[in-house]
Amino acid sequence: MSTSATETRDGGMRGALNALRHRLGLSGRGIVVAIPTLWLGLFFLIPFAVVCKIALSSAAIAQPPYLPMLKAMADGTVQITLNFGNFLFLGQDDLYLKSYISSIEIAVVSTILCLLIGYPMAYAIARAPERRRNVLLMLVILPFWTSFLLRVYAWIGILKGNGIINNALMGLGIIHEPLVMLQTNFAVYVGIVYGYLPFMILPLYANLAKLDENLLEASADLGARPLTTFLTVTLPLSLPGIIAGSMLVLIPAVGEFVIPSLLGGPGTLMIGRVLWDEFFSNRDWPMASSVAIAMLVFVVVPILILRSVEAGLVERGK
Amino acid sequence: MDSKAPTASTARPWRDASAKPFVRIRNVTKKFGEFTAVFNLSLDIYKGELFCLLGGSGCGKTTLLRMLAGFENATSGVIEIDGQDMARVPPYARPVNMMFQSYALFPHMSVEANVAYGLKRAGKSKDEIEARVAELLKLVKLEQFRTRKPDQLSGGQRQRVALARSLAPGPKLLLLDEPLGALDKKLREETQFELVKIQETLGVTFIVVTHDQEEAMSLATRIGVMHEGEIVQIGEPREVYEYPASRYVADFIGSVNMFEGVVVEDEVDHVRIRSRDAGCDIYVGHGVNCAPEQTLWCAIRPEKIRLQREKPEGDANFARGTVEEIVYLGDMSVFQVHLESGRRIRVTKANAARFEEDAISWDEAVYATWGPEAAAVLTT
Numbered sequence: 172m173s174t175s176a177t178e179t180r181d182g183g184m185r186g187a188l189n190a191l192r193h194r195l196g197l198s199g200r201g202i203v204v205a206i207p208t209l210w211l212g213l214f215f216l217i218p219f220a221v222v223c224k225i226a227l228s229s230a231a232i233a234q235p236p237y238l239p240m241l242k243a244m245a246d247g248t249v250q251i252t253l254n255f256g257n258f259l260f261l262g263q264d265d266l267y268l269k270s271y272i273s274s275i276e277i278a279v280v281s282t283i284l285c286l287l288i289g290y291p292m293a294y295a296i297a298r299a300p301e302r303r304r305n306v307l308l309m310l311v312i313l314p315f316w317t318s319f320l321l322r323v324y325a326w327i328g329i330l331k332g333n334g335i336i337n338n339a340l341m342g343l344g345i346i347h348e349p350l351v352m353l354q355t356n357f358a359v360y361v362g363i364v365y366g367y368l369p370f371m372i373l374p375l376y377a378n379l380a381k382l383d384e385n386l387l388e389a390s391a392d393l394g395a396r397p398l399t400t401f402l403t404v405t406l407p408l409s410l411p412g413i414i415a416g417s418m419l420v421l422i423p424a425v426g427e428f429v430i431p432s433l434l435g436g437p438g439t440l441m442i443g444r445v446l447w448d449e450f451f452s453n454r455d456w457p458m459a460s461s462v463a464i465a466m467l468v469f470v471v472v473p474i475l476i477l478r479s480v481e482a483g484l485v486e487r488g489k
Numbered sequence: 490m491d492s493k494a495p496t497a498s499t500a501r502p503w504r505d506a507s508a509k510p511f512v513r514i515r516n517v518t519k520k521f522g523e524f525t526a527v528f529n530l531s532l533d534i535y536k537g538e539l540f541c542l543l544g545g546s547g548c549g550k551t552t553l554l555r556m557l558a559g560f561e562n563a564t565s566g567v568i569e570i571d572g573q574d575m576a577r578v579p580p581y582a583r584p585v586n587m588m589f590q591s592y593a594l595f596p597h598m599s600v601e602a603n604v605a606y607g608l609k610r611a612g613k614s615k616d617e618i619e620a621r622v623a624e625l626l627k628l629v630k631l632e633q634f635r636t637r638k639p640d641q642l643s644g645g646q647r648q649r650v651a652l653a654r655s656l657a658p659g660p661k662l663l664l665l666d667e668p669l670g671a672l673d674k675k676l677r678e679e680t681q682f683e684l685v686k687i688q689e690t691l692g693v694t695f696i697v698v699t700h701d702q703e704e705a706m707s708l709a710t711r712i713g714v715m716h717e718g719e720i721v722q723i724g725e726p727r728e729v730y731e732y733p734a735s736r737y738v739a740d741f742i743g744s745v746n747m748f749e750g751v752v753v754e755d756e757v758d759h760v761r762i763r764s765r766d767a768g769c770d771i772y773v774g775h776g777v778n779c780a781p782e783q784t785l786w787c788a789i790r791p792e793k794i795r796l797q798r799e800k801p802e803g804d805a806n807f808a809r810g811t812v813e814e815i816v817y818l819g820d821m822s823v824f825q826v827h828l829e830s831g832r833r834i835r836v837t838k839a840n841a842a843r844f845e846e847d848a849i850s851w852d853e854a855v856y857a858t859w860g861p862e863a864a865a866v867l868t869t
Contacts, residue, residue, distance in 0.1 A: 383591070383593065385589050385591050385593035386593050386595060386596075388558075388560050388580070388587075388589070388593065389587070389589060389593035389594075389595075389654075390595075390606070391559075391560075391579070391580040391581045392558055392559075392560075392580050392581070392585070392586055392587045392655075393581075393586065393606050393607035393610055393654070393655075393657075393658060394581050394582075394607055394610035394611055394658060395581055395606075395610045396581055399610065403606075404595060407597050408596070408597055
């Protein structure tokens with residue numbers, strides 16, 4: 172009763188707006204969901220469709236450097252030309268397959284290294300006295316205040332033949348000839364682990380900070396030594412954090428371009444670099460686009476698997 | 490009860506000076522930085538007892554319990570359990586299990602796995618574990634919930650899982666931190682009796698921490714009242730209630746009317762205390778260790794005071810006043826009486842009859858009167 176009274180008092184303006192909203196089939200919730208949907212459609216789906224379109228055309232020396240897909244014919248019909256050759260070529264030249272596999276291998280190994288280094292750090296921060304936690308987290312995030320590119324350049328100075336490490340080791344007389352570290356896969360691992368470690372630490376910290384200390388005490392109380400407590404209580408309960416952190420490291424690491432091209436050597440095959448070469452050196456946009464789409468598939472499939480594992484965990488948790 | 494083997498509640502080992510305590514706490518102090526949580530505390534607890542540590546929040550009772558479990562180390566003093574010094578024994582090696590206030594059930598494990606956890610750590614065989622888990626789940630009446638996860642259980646069920654889990658390894662001493670705190674009143678009362686029954690069947694020594702004096706009264710063989718890190722009184726529930734050692738204890742346990750007064754007659758068989766608070770003399774029918782003219786406090790429980798319209802005989806132990814408020818609680822009624830001295834007192838009366846024709850009602854002038862044994866005389 173009171174609502175109808177309000178509506179008449181507010182006058183026709185609100186009533187008209189409500190009527191319009193109803194005619195458009197929008198509810199308040201619908202609008203809230205529509206905004207991110209629109210955003211994703213505009214800035215993700217449409218560009219992706221453009222990339223797909225380019226991937227299915229043929230390269231040409233033109234501006235833009237590929238042939239149009241749609242062509243109006245003289246008789247008024249429209250001719251659609253689809254070129255699947257780029258995708259076929261992906262399978263023919265083993266450069267692509269090799270660099271895909273090598274990318275995934277480097278990404279997986281880096282993710283494992285990040286996990287091994289990041290887990291103890293996240294655990295230590297989560298267990299630190301509360302007033303010190305923010306400072307420690309700050310230190311984890313601090314590198315983000317410097318450009319990623321600059322920080323990778325800094326590693327060149329550290330790893331190169333007459334860089335900090337080699338000079339120090341030679342100065343101490345431990346080695347007599349500089350170690351070759353730059354332009355090797357080792358340098359790429361160093362770079363990726365260094366660059367992506369915060370992305371592993373932050374979700375792990377968020378998870379471990381929530382861990383109820385009473386559970387650890389209960390475990391100790393029931394006769395579990397610290398290592399057993401870690402394996403039977405802490406680790407299983409932090410699995411969602413491990414999965415989230417691993418995804419945040421693995422996915423961008425697969426497509427990483429800056430680190431392998433600055434720190435890696437000629438032997439470092441990574442798909443990001445191949446893509447760059449196709450696009451800028453060869454100026455073969457259709458080929459580059461199909462490489463990108465194939466990479467997306469390579470990355471999306473493992474995510475979907477991880478997601479379903481995670482969903483299963485949540486389900487089991489209930 | 491009498492036909493059963495003597496339990497701690499019937500044998501009362503604490504009255505026997507030669508009995509060997511099961512838990513010995515000697516001069517234990519625990520400091521957190523500048524803050525002293527437990528100060529120079531000594532306490533003996535005997536085998537098969539259900540001992541309640543009772544006190545307000547921040548009195549150090551949980552800290553004491555955590556020291557027994559091994560989660561905190563005493564700053565100084567000795568804790569012995571079953572004759573063994575616990576100083577360097579980590580929690581996982583103590584013959585002690587704890588039931589946490591939050592229950593601390595492992596959320597990723599089923600009820601069964603939670604209960605089996607301690608048995609697995611003890612390296613029991615699979616058959617043994619299975620049999621023991623089944624036995625415990627039967628004890629706490631949770632057989633049909635074996636495969637559930639903790640968050641699929643109600644509060645009362647979780648409480649019972651926590652109890653089963655802490656009992657599973659067969660501890661010599663079970664520590665319970667506010668075991669009934671999270672339950673509603675009805676469930677609480679039921680669980681209280683179950684807890685006592687389980688304790689008596691298993692013969693395990695229980696130490697229960699609680700802030701709820703009613704819970705302590707109904708559970709405990711003995712109560713240790715804690716205040717600011719010290720034990721201010723140890724005794725059987727009745728002792729603590731009827732013979733409080735100090736004003737703090739009298740006030741903390743149950744409700745009480747406290748009258749300040751001065752000793753005017755100090756004899757071997759009685760004392761007379763002149764109380765301006767009460768507006769009358771308080772005659773106490775036993776000797777009190779005090780000096781003439783000393784200031785004392787008389788604590789009189791609300792149920793020990795009667796209200797009547799006619800003036801009682803004698804020259805002490807009654808005060809005139811007006812009924813200000815009557816609260817009907819079903820089983821009893823609480824009267825608030827404004828005495829002529831200006832003090833307000835609480836008087837309770839059991840509602841023995843369903844209907845009382847000539848009941849005392851609001852604004853009536855009445856005499857509040859009590860017997861010579863009603864007042865507990867307190868010097869501190």
